[in-house]
Each structure stands twice: as C-alpha cells, then as structure tokens.
Amino acid sequence: MSEVVRRREPVSRRDRPAKAPLSRAAIVAGALGLIRDGGAERLTLRRLASELDTGAASLYVYVANTEELYAAVLDELLGTVDVRRGTGPWRERLQALLTSYVEVLYAYPSLARTALITRPSGVNSLALWEAQLALLDEGGVRPAEAVLAVDLLLQHATATAAEHGARAGRSESAAEDVRVAEAVEGLSADSHPHLAAAAEHLLSGPPATRLTWGLQVLINGVLATPRTEAR
Amino acid sequence: MSEVVRRREPVSRRDRPAKAPLSRAAIVAGALGLIRDGGAERLTLRRLASELDTGAASLYVYVANTEELYAAVLDELLGTVDVRRGTGPWRERLQALLTSYVEVLYAYPSLARTALITRPSGVNSLALWEAQLALLDEGGVRPAEAVLAVDLLLQHATATAAEHGARAGRSESAAEDVRVAEAVEGLSADSHPHLAAAAEHLLSGPPATRLTWGLQVLINGVLATPRTEAR
DNA sequence: ACCTGAACACCGTTCAAGT
DNA sequence: ACCTGAACACCGTTCAAGT
Numbered sequence: 001m002s003e004v005v006r007r008r009e010p011v012s013r014r015d016r017p018a019k020a021p022l023s024r025a026a027i028v029a030g031a032l033g034l035i036r037d038g039g040a041e042r043l044t045l046r047r048l049a050s051e052l053d054t055g056a057a058s059l060y061v062y063v064a065n066t067e068e069l070y071a072a073v074l075d076e077l078l079g080t081v082d083v084r085r086g087t088g089p090w091r092e093r094l095q096a097l098l099t100s101y102v103e104v105l106y107a108y109p110s111l112a113r114t115a116l117i118t119r120p121s122g123v124n125s126l127a128l129w130e131a132q133l134a135l136l137d138e139g140g141v142r143p144a145e146a147v148l149a150v151d152l153l154l155q156h157a158t159a160t161a162a163e164h165g166a167r168a169g170r171s172e173s174a175a176e177d178v179r180v181a182e183a184v185e186g187l188s189a190d191s192h193p194h195l196a197a198a199a200e201h202l203l204s205g206p207p208a209t210r211l212t213w214g215l216q217v218l219i220n221g222v223l224a225t226p227r228t229e230a231r
Numbered sequence: 232m233s234e235v236v237r238r239r240e241p242v243s244r245r246d247r248p249a250k251a252p253l254s255r256a257a258i259v260a261g262a263l264g265l266i267r268d269g270g271a272e273r274l275t276l277r278r279l280a281s282e283l284d285t286g287a288a289s290l291y292v293y294v295a296n297t298e299e300l301y302a303a304v305l306d307e308l309l310g311t312v313d314v315r316r317g318t319g320p321w322r323e324r325l326q327a328l329l330t331s332y333v334e335v336l337y338a339y340p341s342l343a344r345t346a347l348i349t350r351p352s353g354v355n356s357l358a359l360w361e362a363q364l365a366l367l368d369e370g371g372v373r374p375a376e377a378v379l380a381v382d383l384l385l386q387h388a389t390a391t392a393a394e395h396g397a398r399a400g401r402s403e404s405a406a407e408d409v410r411v412a413e414a415v416e417g418l419s420a421d422s423h424p425h426l427a428a429a430a431e432h433l434l435s436g437p438p439a440t441r442l443t444w445g446l447q448v449l450i451n452g453v454l455a456t457p458r459t460e461a462r
Numbered sequence: 463a464c465c466t467g468a469a470c471a472c473c474g475t476t477c478a479a480g481t
Numbered sequence: 482a483c484c485t486g487a488a489c490a491c492c493g494t495t496c497a498a499g500t
Contacts, residue, residue, distance in 0.1 A: 022483085022484085044472090044473070044474090045473085045474065045475085046472080046473070046474080054484080054485085055484080055485060055486070056473095056474075056475080057475080057476080057477085057484080057485065057486080057487095058483080058484055058485070060475075060476085061482085061483060061484075065474080065475080066474065066475095113344075113348075116347065116390060116393060116394065117344075117393065117394060117397040119408070119411055121410050121411045121413075121414040126414060126415070126418065126423065126426065127423075129426055130422075130423045130424075130425055130426045133425035133426060133429055134424075134425050137425055143425075143428055143429040143432050144432045146425075146429060146432075147429050147432040147433055148440075148441060148444055148445070149448075151441065152387070152445050152448060155387065155390050155391075156383070156386065156387070158390075159347060159386050159389075159390050160386075162347060162348065163347065163348060166348040177350075179352050180350055180352045183352040183357060184357070187357065191361075192357065192358075192361045193361075193365075194361055194364035194365050194368055194374075194377075195357060195360055195361045195364060197374055198364055198374040198377060198378050201374050201375045201377075201378040202378055209379075209458070209459075210379060210382065212459075213379055213456065213458055213459070214379070214383050216452070216456045217380075217383060217449060217452030217453055217455075217456045218448060218449070218452055219452070220451070220452040220455040220456050221447070221448035221449055221450070221451040221452025221453075221455070222448055222452075224448075224451040224452070224455065225444065225447045225448045225451050227440070227444055228440075228443075228444070253464085253465085275491090275492070275493090276492085276493065276494085277491080277492070277493080285465080285466085286465080286466060286467070287492095287493075287494085288465075288466065288467080288468095288494080288495080288496085289464080289465055289466070291494075291495085292463085292464060292465070296493080296494080297493065297494095
C-alpha cells in the first residue's frame with residue numbers, strides 16, 4: 001500500500017530465511033508441514049515445490065515420483081508413534097501402541113489413505129512391526145499367527161484413521177450422515193427388519209468405541225483362532 | 232490400410248450402434264464398463280464422457296460431481312453380491328457372503344478404494360447390511376454388537392480388496408515385495424529379533440488365507456467381546 | 463430442460479538447456 | 482550433478498450460449 005523502502009528480494013510468503021538447499025530430508029519435512037492437521041491442502045508435487053521456492057521438476061532429483069514421496073513421508077511420520085506407550089499386561093500395551101498409531105494418522109488424514117495401500121518397508125514401519133510382534137510373543141501368540149495378526153491390527157487401525165480423515169476432509173460428511181439416517185428410517189420394517197431394529201445403534205457412541213471395541217475383538221479373535229491355510 | 236468404401240459416419244470406437252440417450256442409468260453402466268476388470272483405465276468424467284460420445288459438462292446434468300458418480304457406481308455393483316450364497320450354519324453363510332463381496336470388488340479394483348471411504352446409503356448397500364445383521368442375529372449376537380460387527384467385517388473385506396486392487400494396478404508391486412523382503416533380511420536379529428524370527432511367515436501362504444483367517448478371527452472375536460463404551 | 467464448447471485452475475512427468 | 486522453464490497430456494468444474 002504505502003511507499004516502503006524496497007528490498008532487493010521481495011519476500012514471497014511468510015518471511016522465509018534464506019532459501020534452504022534442496023535435499024530429500026528437506027522435501028519430506030516440507031511435505032509434512034504442508035499437510036499437517038489436514039488443512040484442505042492436498043499434498044501435490046507442484047504445491048510442495050512452490051512451498052520450497054522451486055519448480056516441480058527439481059523435486060525429481062530426489063524423489064522418483066509421487067508415490068515414493070508419499071511413502072517416504074509416511075515412514076517419517078511413523079517415527080513419531082509411541083511404541084512403548086502404556087503399562088500393564090501386553091494386551092493393554094498393544095492397544096496403547098495402536099491407539100498412538102491412530103492418533104498420529106489422525107493429524108495427517110491424507111496419509112492414512114496412503115498407508116492402506118502401500119506395504120511400507122521404511123525403518124520406522126519395521127520398528128512398528130517389531131514392537132507388535134514382541135507384544136504378541138509375550139502373549140503367547142505363535143509367529144505364524146502373529147504375522148497375520150499384526151497385518152489385521154494395522155489394517156483396522158489404518159482403515160479407521162483413513163475413514164476419519166476422509167470425513168474430516170469433506171464438507172459433505174454431515175450431509176452424508178443425514179442421508180444414511182434417512183435411508184434407514186425410510187425402510188419398511190417388512191423388507192429390512194434387522195436394520196430397522198438396529199437403527200438406534202447405528203450411528204451411536206463415540207468414534208473411539210469403534211476403534212477400541214474393534215481392537216478387543218481382534219485380540220480376542222487372534223487368541224482363539226489357529227492359522228489354517230485356505231483350501 | 233486398403234481402400235474401403237467410406238461410410239458417411241466414421242465409426243469412432245468399436246462399432247457403436249446409434250448414440251444412446253444420456254441418463255443416470257446409462258452413465259453408471261458406462262462407468263462400470265470402463266473400469267471392469269481393472270484395466271489400467273481410471274474412471275474419469277472426461278474419459279467416461281468420451282466413451283458416451285459427449286462432453287464432460289453434459290454429465291453434470293445427471294450427476295453432481297465425481298464423488299457422487301463413484302458412490303452410484305459402487306452401489307450398482309453391490310447389487311451383484313450374492314447375499315444368499317452358502318449353506319449350513321450362519322457362520323459359514325456369513326463367510327460366504329463376505330467372500331462374494333470381496334470377489335465382486337476384485338473385479339473392479341478401483342472401486343474398492345471408494346468403498347473404504349464412503350459410507351454408502353444405496354439400496355444394495357442396505358441389503359448387504361440387512362443380510363449380515365440377519366445372520367448375526369441367527370448366531371445370537373445382539374444388535375448393539377452386531378452393528379459394530381458388520382462395520383468391522385465390511386472394513387476388513389473392503390480393505391483386503393482395496394489392497395489387492397492397488398497392487399494389481401501398479402507395476403511396482405513385485406518390486407515392492409522384493410524391497411520388503413530385502414529390508415527384513417537386512418535386519419540384524421539383534422535389533423529386530425521377532426521380525427527376524429517371523430520372516431519365513433511374512434509373505435507366505437495364499438492371499439485367501441489372509442481374508443479367511445481374518446474373517447474367522449473377527450467372528451470368534453465378536454462372539455467373545457461385549458460392547459463397552461469407551462471412557 | 464437438456465446439451466455443448468470453451469475456459470479456468472489445476473495435476474504429474476519429461477526434457478532440452480543451462481549452471 | 483543439480484536445477485530450471487517450458488511443454489505435454491491430462492484432470493474436475495463452471496458458465497454462457499445454444500436447442
């Protein structure tokens with residue numbers, strides 16, 4: 001507005017302290033900053049590049065493609081999961097670990113979807129596996145079952161986070177709930193007797209109930225189910 | 232190649248019989264055709280429009296946005312799930328139903344991801360819920376638990392299909408498996424003893440084992456776990 | 463009411479050219 | 482070796498204009 005002394009370099013966004021040199025670490029850190037707390041902003045190579053004061057093409061020196069970037073960002077994030085949280089018996093510590101995992105993903109909703117689809121091989125992801133296998137071993141679950149169990153536990157936790165993240169990201173979700181409620185109410189008890197009878201339970205209870213109950217179900221189920229190869 | 236009699240209207244793709252009039256049903260049908268068997272083609276408004284011999288803008292008369300299209304296509308697809316498959320006790324019929332569900336999603340890998348995130352309210356989706364609630368009722372599971380159980384069962388089945396679909400869609404997946412195997416092999420047994428010990432079980436067994444064992448775990452767990460609200 | 467072309471504001475990825 | 486601008490081949494969505 002007013003006439004101010006003009007510096008040589010116009011400050012583009014916030015006041016950025018000397019353009020940092022590009023590096024894989026800087027790129028991953030920038031990406032985490034971009035999507036933290038799931039602001040409406042998607043993680044995009046072009047957006048990330050402009051955040052780092054460069055062009056999209058420059059990122060390809062450090063990252064093969066979008067997918068690899070997502071995987072790197074995800075593994076970095078998994079480093080913040082508290083694998084030693086909780087006290088008491090192994091069951092409670094296992095539940096605490098997975099709750100920490102879900103909380104971490106809640107803060108980065110767009111990554112939860114990535115986690116569902118990538119089979120991650122980063123160091124932090126492996127540490128997560130190791131911690132869970134150790135707890136299951138403590139509980140007497142044999143390796144053949146423990147491996148499948150971790151898969152299942154992570155799948156449940158990740159899917160729960162992804163669903164939450166998707167809902168948080170869309171303005172639609174409230175309207176969607178109403179539509180579901182209406183659809184269920186509109187059903188004749190003739191054609192859908194069980195659904196009508198269960199309607200009151202359908203959208204009830206805090207979201208934490210779903211996660212917690214699900215984890216209990218899985219742990220109880222794992223303790224009761226020996227592995228059998230599918231015919 | 233050779234000189235053939237030239238018809239008035241050049242046939243654009245396959246020989247299309249007189250351009251069909253647009254309608255919601257025609258759009259959904261066209262979309263299913265486009266993504267059947269998960270050819271590399273993504274479902275895109277522009278692609279779908281060109282398949283229907285029109286412009287993308289025209290689709291907006293029948294469909295509010297991409298998300299709504301995906302939801303409509305998904306519900307249409309769920310109509311082909313065999314909710315009455317299987318014989319014998321309720322457990323086996325429940326497992327047969329969910330196996331049919333997964334098989335259907337396998338044929339349309341890109342939709343499985345949609346299913347993970349949308350809370351569907353279409354008629355076919357509701358029929359799927361009703362059938363599962365009926366089976367759980369038969370097994371003596373009370374409504375409060377049954378609702379959470381269906382949620383969990385569908386989550387597992389859907390996530391399994393989505394993961395499979397994602398892998399089928401990417402050329403990367405084989406290389407990814409190798410990377411995981413290498414990462415696990417490269418671990419010192421000192422730092423990751425349980426992972427090293429379980430390595431042989433890690434990528435073993437047919438994929439069906441994961442689904443089947445998971446469903447057994449869930450059903451056993453549900454029968455053993457009363458609902459308690461999270462504190 | 464239905465359909466359209468053109469425009470707008472984006473994407474990921476490649477590549478020749480610069481340093 | 483690293484970085485860049487420009488180009489290519491796409492997206493979803495809107496809108497004025499046509500029928």
